[in-house]
Amino acid sequence: MELRNGLFQQQSLKLSMTQELSQAIALLQYTSQELAAYLEERAAENPLVSLDSSPEGSFAVEIKRKNRLKAPREKDAMYWLEQIGDQSISLSEYLRWQLSLYSLNHLEKKVMNSLILNLDQNGYLRASLEDIAEITGCESELVEKCLCELQMLEPAGIGARNLQECLLLQSKRMQYVFCHTETILRDHFLLFAEKKWKELARKLDISLKDIQDVQDFVLTLNPRPGASFQQEKSSYVVPDVKVEYLDGVLQVRLPENHANQWDLNQSYFDALKSYRDQSVDKFLHEKWQEFQWISKSLQQRKETILKVTKQIVKKQERCFLKGLGELKPMTMREVAEELGIHESTVSRTVREKYVQAPFGTVELRAFFTSNLQSVSSDDISAVTAKKELHLLVESEDKTKPLSDQDISVILKMEKGIILSRRTVAKYREQLGIPSSSKRKRYN
Incomplete structure (x- = not known):
C-alpha cells in the first residue's frame, strides 16, 4: 500500500452541539423555579432585556423572599393567619425553659447545657457520658445524675442513647402498661424487634397474644421524640x-x-x-x-x-x-x-x-407507567396492580397473612393480573407493606 502526504477534500455528516442547541436543551429541562432564577440572572447582565416582575409571574421568587423576610413580619398583625400553628420554639429552647423551673447550681447548669447541645434532631444523646464529663470537667456521677434529670423532661424519651432506652423511658411514664412490657424491652429487645416471638414466648413462659399486645402498645410510642421540633419550611409547587x-x-x-x-x-x-x-x-x-x-x-x-x-x-x-x-x-x-x-x-x-x-x-x-401482562387483552398498569395488591393485603386474614406467592396466584385468578413472586415483593416494599411474617397477628 502506498502512503503519501497531501491535502484532500472529503464530505461527511456529523451532529455538532451548538451553543443554541445546548441552551435549548438546558431550558427545556429547567423547572419553573430554575427557569425564573436563570432568566433573572440573564436579565441582570443584559440591559436589552425587559423582565416584568408581576406578582403572578414572580410567584416562585416571592416565596423565597417571604422566607427571608419572615422575622420582621412576625410582628405585623396583618400576617396573623400565617402564624397559626407555627412551631417557633426549638427543642433546646423548650428543654431550657423546663430546666429554668429547677434549682440548679453552676456545675449542673454547665452539664445540662452540654447534654442539650449534644442531642441530635430526633432527641437522642450522641455523645458518651465520659465525653461530656471531659468537656465540662465534671465528675461522671454528676453527668449521669444530670442525664437522669434531663430524661424526666418533656417530651418523653428525650435524652435516650438508643431506641431501646427511648421506648423504655416512654413506657415507664405510662399509667397502664401491658404485663412484661418492661422486661421485654429491657432484657429481650433484640428478639422482640426481630419478631422471634416463639423463642421469646418460651423464655418468658407467656403466650404469643401477650407479646402481640406489647407490640401494639410499643407502636403507640414515639421513636423520635425530638423530631416534632424540627422547623421545616413548607415546600411550594408551581405548576408548569x-x-x-x-x-x-x-x-x-x-x-x-x-x-x-x-x-x-x-x-x-x-x-x-x-x-x-x-x-x-x-x-x-x-x-x-x-x-x-x-x-x-x-x-x-x-x-x-x-x-x-x-x-x-x-x-x-x-x-x-x-x-x-x-x-x-x-x-x-x-x-x-x-x-x-x-x-x-x-x-x-x-x-x-x-x-x-x-x-x-x-x-x-x-x-407514565409500564404495561403489565394480563389474562385478558386489556392493558394493566403498574399503578393498578399496586392498588389491587394493597386492597388484597388490607382484606386478608391477619392471623393467616398471604405470602407473596399467594398474592401472585390470587391476582392472576381473581383480577387477571400476572405478577411474579419477586414483582409482588418489590411492589409490596414500595407500598411500605411488611412481609407476611411481620403482618401476622395472634388471637
Missing part, C-alpha cells in the same frame, strides 16, 4: 402547565410565569443603536444575539411542553377526568414515537415538572 375541563373538553395551557414576561427593552436598544461607536456596536450585537437565542429557546420550550402534555392528555383522558386510579399503561417511548421526537426530549420535558389537573397538582412523570 395547566389542564382544565372547560365546555366539556380538556384544554391545556401554560400559566403566566417569567418566560411570558421576557421581552426586549426597546427604548434602551434604540438608544444604544444611535451611537456610532465600534465598541458599543459590538456590545449591542452580543447582547442582541443572546436575547434572540434565549427568546427562541423559550418559545421552543413552550411548544414542546404543550405538545407533550397534549399527547399525555389525549392518551390519559379518563385519568385526567377521574383521577390517577384510572391510569393506563403509557411509556415515554410511545409518546416520543407518536410525536416524532426523541425519547430523551420527552424525559427532559417532564423532568420535575408539575401539571395542575382537575383532580389536583401532580408530577408529569406520574402519568
Whole structure:
C-alpha cells in the first residue's frame, strides 16, 4: 500500500452541539423555579432585556423572599393567619425553659447545657457520658445524675442513647402498661424487634397474644421524640402547565410565569443603536444575539411542553377526568414515537415538572407507567396492580397473612393480573407493606 502526504477534500455528516442547541436543551429541562432564577440572572447582565416582575409571574421568587423576610413580619398583625400553628420554639429552647423551673447550681447548669447541645434532631444523646464529663470537667456521677434529670423532661424519651432506652423511658411514664412490657424491652429487645416471638414466648413462659399486645402498645410510642421540633419550611409547587375541563373538553395551557414576561427593552436598544461607536456596536450585537437565542429557546420550550402534555392528555383522558386510579399503561417511548421526537426530549420535558389537573397538582412523570401482562387483552398498569395488591393485603386474614406467592396466584385468578413472586415483593416494599411474617397477628 502506498502512503503519501497531501491535502484532500472529503464530505461527511456529523451532529455538532451548538451553543443554541445546548441552551435549548438546558431550558427545556429547567423547572419553573430554575427557569425564573436563570432568566433573572440573564436579565441582570443584559440591559436589552425587559423582565416584568408581576406578582403572578414572580410567584416562585416571592416565596423565597417571604422566607427571608419572615422575622420582621412576625410582628405585623396583618400576617396573623400565617402564624397559626407555627412551631417557633426549638427543642433546646423548650428543654431550657423546663430546666429554668429547677434549682440548679453552676456545675449542673454547665452539664445540662452540654447534654442539650449534644442531642441530635430526633432527641437522642450522641455523645458518651465520659465525653461530656471531659468537656465540662465534671465528675461522671454528676453527668449521669444530670442525664437522669434531663430524661424526666418533656417530651418523653428525650435524652435516650438508643431506641431501646427511648421506648423504655416512654413506657415507664405510662399509667397502664401491658404485663412484661418492661422486661421485654429491657432484657429481650433484640428478639422482640426481630419478631422471634416463639423463642421469646418460651423464655418468658407467656403466650404469643401477650407479646402481640406489647407490640401494639410499643407502636403507640414515639421513636423520635425530638423530631416534632424540627422547623421545616413548607415546600411550594408551581405548576408548569395547566389542564382544565372547560365546555366539556380538556384544554391545556401554560400559566403566566417569567418566560411570558421576557421581552426586549426597546427604548434602551434604540438608544444604544444611535451611537456610532465600534465598541458599543459590538456590545449591542452580543447582547442582541443572546436575547434572540434565549427568546427562541423559550418559545421552543413552550411548544414542546404543550405538545407533550397534549399527547399525555389525549392518551390519559379518563385519568385526567377521574383521577390517577384510572391510569393506563403509557411509556415515554410511545409518546416520543407518536410525536416524532426523541425519547430523551420527552424525559427532559417532564423532568420535575408539575401539571395542575382537575383532580389536583401532580408530577408529569406520574402519568407514565409500564404495561403489565394480563389474562385478558386489556392493558394493566403498574399503578393498578399496586392498588389491587394493597386492597388484597388490607382484606386478608391477619392471623393467616398471604405470602407473596399467594398474592401472585390470587391476582392472576381473581383480577387477571400476572405478577411474579419477586414483582409482588418489590411492589409490596414500595407500598411500605411488611412481609407476611411481620403482618401476622395472634388471637
